[in-house]
Amino acid sequence: MVASKITDEQIQVLKSQLQDHATVLTPSSEEYEVSLKLWSEIGFQRSGVSVRPTDAQGIARTVKFAQDHQIDLAIKGGGHSTDTSASSDGGILIDLSRMKQIWVDPVTKTVTAQAGALWADVDQATAQYNLAVVGGTVSHTGIGGLSLRGGYGYLTPQYGLTIDNLLAAKVVTADGSVIEASAEESPDLFWALRGAGSTVGVVIEFVFQAHPQPNLVWNGTRTYSSDLVPEVIQALNAALVHSQGRAAAQCFLSLSPDTGDPIVTTVLFFNGSEKEGKRHFAELLALDCIADNVKMRAYPEVNTTLDAMVPPGGQKMLIGLQLASPVQPKFASEIMEEIKHRLNAEADMAGSSLEIDYFDPSQICRHAITESSFPARNRLLKGALMLQWTDPSRNDSNVSWGKRIRTMFEDELRREGHEPDKLVSNFVGYTRGDKVTPADMFGVNADRLLEIKAKYDESNIFNKLNPLTGIGP
Structure with missing residues (x-):
């Protein structure tokens, strides 16, 4: 059209x-x-x-x-x-x-949420029943975009992606029809929603499987000086896997908002006691730190930890990254130097950071790639370069530098024996004008997705994110 x-x-x-x-x-x-x-x-x-x-x-x-x-x-x-x-x-x-209403059924442990809800809304609603849904790591993120593009969070090592916990959805398709989609009803549409939802319709309600979360969790940030990057990375590599999937961590390379010095900030999460959490992350805790606020917290508080790092407003660009596990400490040190040099030279970018998610992908990979349209089920670690600045005249320069960092990550992947791809996920997406094909974005799922797209949106009205070509007039 x-x-x-x-x-x-x-x-x-x-x-x-x-x-x-x-x-x-x-x-x-x-x-x-x-x-x-x-x-x-x-x-x-x-x-x-x-x-x-x-x-x-x-x-x-x-x-x-x-x-x-x-x-x-x-x-x-x-x-x-x-x-x-x-x-x-x-x-x-x-x-x-x-449209932000949420209904929790404590008997079936299911949560129905309207598409305008934020993850903070879901976390607060489910906590009243000692339940939790696999969601994001920033509370002011909307549930729709994160869910339909995969959905990574601190509970992912234990329960998988958000879409792996999506039971049903109410969808408006291009002709104005309102359709219930699940494994039993309109299963082809339900398949497409889980990974490519924005290309086939508007999801207006989500039904999630929730999980028991009666206990507090051990969580918070622990910050180190930049000279300890190799040791921090080595310790996080060692802590990636927990036998029951109850551990997760993130690593941020940035400048201190207080002193402007380069720092490494780790976000630690353990779905269990402080004693168990400290035992699991013992190698990391043995390193001298600048600051430590890890403690027992209610689960809804966990997903607010990063809110202050990524406030709304200003120019922002998220560039998705991938790394083979274990992450090489030498490479992390090289990236830290790049971050330090650029952010010191460009004061307007001082709030930017580079994130590596230490979320064990075992649960993600338990599902076949063809089980849903989501294509990025692999054992690579996900990450993102979050660029933040205020001066629009610096857009091209700052984005160009970010793409250079992405190239460094792609080169590192090749050194580790992996070929970089363009598969979509929460951190990787495309808009009209990007030179990518459906096969680039969705891999082996592209052909089936194109068939479903033609069935539900032949005129291609839903074309904003990860647009599919080869259909419509």
Whole structure:
């Protein structure tokens, strides 16, 4: 389809069709600017209209209207992307922020959440019943984008990806139909949602399998001087695997927000007692640290640990990385030097960081790649370069440097005997204009995904994130 901008006349027709099912905001509306706001300003675009639905019909009628009139359409859940996938240039933006209800069934241990909810909402709701859902590691992330692209979190080594714990979904497809998708109902759509959801429809409700979480967890940050990078990496390598999957960790290379010195910050997580956690991470704890605030905490607090490191606003770019395990300490030291040099030279980037997730991938790899559309089931460790700055004139320079760091990671993968790929995940995504094919993005799942895409979205109205080619006019 050839997407167009919405006209004033079309806005009036859309309002009449939506009635009480949604609020329609135009540039003159008081809440219009708030509805467009994204976590990162780098992907910001101004839509011709913002629609805030309050129910399924509000979404369904808007999607059908966009399709019938060939108007550019974007969906915004948490708005946590660092690209243009959650915005529209003059078209229609569906802002899901008014659909945040959550229902917990303590008997079946299932959680139903509307797509506008954030992980903080889910964590708080499930904690009332001593339950937890595999979610992200930043509480102000929306549940939709993270879930449909895989979903990595501190519980992943124990229970797998978020999509591995997705039981069902309510979906609006391109023709405005509202479909229940699960292993029993519309199984082809359910298969596609788990890894490529944004390309085939709008998920408006998620049903997750929750897990018992009656105990506090041992969690917090422990920070080291940059000269200890090799020792820290070696200790984290040793702590990657726990026999019951109850351990997880993250490693951040950055500058201290207090002194500006290069530091290594580790986030430690153990789903058990302090004694067990200290025993598991004993090699790391034996190293002298600058700061230590690891203690027993309630699970919802765990997912707020990183919130302050990635506040909303400003220019942001997330560049996905992969590393073979065990991570080579020498390479980590080289990357630390690159981080230190760049962030010291570019003061506006001082809040940037490089993250390596030490999440044992064993549970992820227990599922076959073809079990869902999610293609990145391998034993590589995931990571991300989170670039943050304020001056838009530095966009090209800063992103170019980030891509150079990604090339260094790709070269390291090759040295370790792995060929880099372009498979999509939470840290790797593409928008229109990126030179990638469906096979690049989804590997062996591409052909089946294209067939399902053609069935549910032949006109290709859902084309913002990881867009599939070879369909539509």
